[in-house]
Amino acid sequence: MSSKLPKKQQSEHHEPFGQLMKSMNQFFQERPVRGLLQNIDNFFLKPFPLSAFSVDVIEKENEHLVTAELPGVNKEQIDIHIFENHITISVNNKEIITEEDENNHVFVKKQSFGHASKTISLPQPIKEHKVKASYKDGLLQVRIPKEKGKRISID
Structure with missing residues (x-):
């Protein structure tokens, strides 16, 4: 029965979390979540340089x-x-x-x-x-x- 499904539907059918993962990826790529994640990344890339100047x-x-x-x-x-x-x-x-x-x-x-x-x-x-x-x-x-x-x- 599954052999009659197109390949794309077969992979989603056999992968139980395929649709959920696709939705999660879309969620993290849209604004404002993408902006929030970018701000977190920027914080760790460029922390305040003066916390302990020599x-x-x-x-x-x-x-x-x-x-x-x-x-x-x-x-x-x-x-x-x-x-x-x-x-x-x-x-x-x-x-x-x-x-x-x-x-x-x-x-x-x-x-x-x-x-x-x-x-x-x-x-x-x-x-x-x-x-x-x-x-x-x-x-x-x-x-x-x-x-x-x-x-x-x-x-």
């Missing part, structure tokens, strides 16, 4: 050089704060992405906010007006001049 501090003869690696960060996202003998480097990321269909109806609006900061302590107070900072190609460099203390003679 900072190096090098003590030189006349200065402390603080270097932070911040790839993919714009200069406007970086804040540097100085208080007494501490320097804090903060990075704020705010991203809003909207996706529209062909009729300009928004079907996905994604907002992400991120913040990361590191605080470095130095052995002397920092004079903020002497601090110089530069940012190029994802590398932040902060130069903090050393202050020479007064030498006290011992009686």
